[in-house]
Amino acid sequence: MLIIPVKRKYMDDALNKLLIVYHSKSGTVKKMADAIVMGAKAIPGTTVELVDPLKVTPETVKTCRAIIIGTPENFGYMSGPIKYFFEEIYYECIECTRGLSYALFVAADNDGSGAVSSMKKIITGLGWNNIAEPMICKNGVTSQEIESCRELGMTISAGLDLGLY
Ligand SMILES: Cc1cc2nc3c(=O)[nH]c(=O)nc-3n(C[C@H](O)[C@H](O)[C@H](O)COP(=O)(O)O)c2cc1C
Numbered sequence: 001m002l003i004i005p006v007k008r009k010y011m012d013d014a015l016n017k018l019l020i021v022y023h024s025k026s027g028t029v030k031k032m033a034d035a036i037v038m039g040a041k042a043i044p045g046t047t048v049e050l051v052d053p054l055k056v057t058p059e060t061v062k063t064c065r066a067i068i069i070g071t072p073e074n075f076g077y078m079s080g081p082i083k084y085f086f087e088e089i090y091y092e093c094i095e096c097t098r099g100l101s102y103a104l105f106v107a108a109d110n111d112g113s114g115a116v117s118s119m120k121k122i123i124t125g126l127g128w129n130n131i132a133e134p135m136i137c138k139n140g141v142t143s144q145e146i147e148s149c150r151e152l153g154m155t156i157s158a159g160l161d162l163g164l165y
Pocket residue numbers: 023024025026027028029030071072073074075076077107108109110111112139140
């Protein structure tokens with residue numbers, strides 16, 4: 001069966017850029033993000049841009065070809081700064097980022113599903129295209145999970161370099 005990928009509407013405007021947006025209060029999400037960035041940067045054809053969710057502009061999102069978003073689970077939801085990020089970009093990006101490829105990563109003590117579902121609900125409205133299973137680390141992050149994060153970054157970066165997104 002032929003699968004026709006969903007392509008972004010205004011793809012030509014976007015650079016060959018992978019955007020990584022994350023928030024971390026006590027460092028676990030940061031460890032995951034650092035590994036994702038390391039993997040992503042191993043592919044020379046991709047530009048990796050790391051941005052603070054409290055500083056990111058809609059323009060930054062409009063000019064990427066894929067986005068990876070990371071958050072701790074707080075009270076069964078994404079963290080405040082990640083919610084702020086979605087509030088800042090939502091209406092300006094809703095038309096021109098349809099089909100944008102995305103992946104999620106989450107750190108939690110014992111769950112993580114609430115953070116994932118709260119982000120997915122908003123992303124459904126934006127019409128973005130999920131390209132990887134959410135990476136959830138519970139109760140800290142093991143060296144095996146760090147390696148999985150590195151692989152996630154490298155795989156998405158390579159896909160972007162190959163023009164898949
Ligand atoms: C205010 C607050 C609320 C939290 N709520 C949850 C929760 O609902 N479910 C859960 O599994 N962990 C919860 N946690 C634990 C964090 O998600 C977890 O420690 C995570 O690894 C923190 O990531 P960070 O080190 O990057 O900040 C909460 C932590 C804080 C500080």
